[in-house]
């Protein structure tokens with residue numbers, strides 16, 4: 505019996521060390537949206553097409569940022585998304601991704617939102633890394649502003665999701681709050697179609713600043729990206745647990 509207890513404790517410890525959330529997400533559906541796409545630059549006309557972003561018309565998608573050394577944001581975003589999907593599925597969740605490869609273009613922001621809506625996701629997270637001023641560091645979480653008839657149904661739960669993500673990301677990765685934008689790591693926006701068109705609680709993570717040397721080194725490291733995924737998984741688990 506003592507041996508069994510010791511083995512179980514060891515298994516729990518190993519799971520903890522690997523950063524796995526507890527298997528608490530059974531019955532939950534989570535939409536993960538890795539921002540941009542590796543083929544966007546080759547399909548400039550397609551991604552420049554204007555679509556309805558709720559409050560205004562906006563490009564279908566954009567190319568995204570890159571580090572000074574040439575590591576592209578779209579690769580970062582997909583890598584973190586795939587790592588996150590593994591963790592969430594292991595915890596019992598149903599996971600839907602807006603894209604699973606980095607070779608195509610889009611999808612348009614309208615479709616990215618529609619994918620989370622169609623599966624009635626319990627939560628949706630869009631993964632990005634910013635292209636800010638080289639002198640500025642840090643991450644921020646963007647949540648939808650309350651817009652009557654558009655986001656008034658998701659603004660409050662999205663804000664709670666943003667708080668959970670800010671806390672888990674800060675403690676899980678050590679990345680500081682953005683020094684050049686947002687306020688204490690949080691920003692409310694009304695210009696993002698991916699948020700405006702969402703009918704499910706949704707936030708954007710700007711995981712760091714790709715144009716800053718320190719952040720770029722972190723975002724380019726696979727070990728750091730695993731920590732990002734672990735932190736996002738913990739945030740989702742904590743948010744969903746609180747929702748009941």
Ligand SMILES: [Zn+2]
Nearest residue numbers: 539568632633
């Ligand atoms: Zn982006």
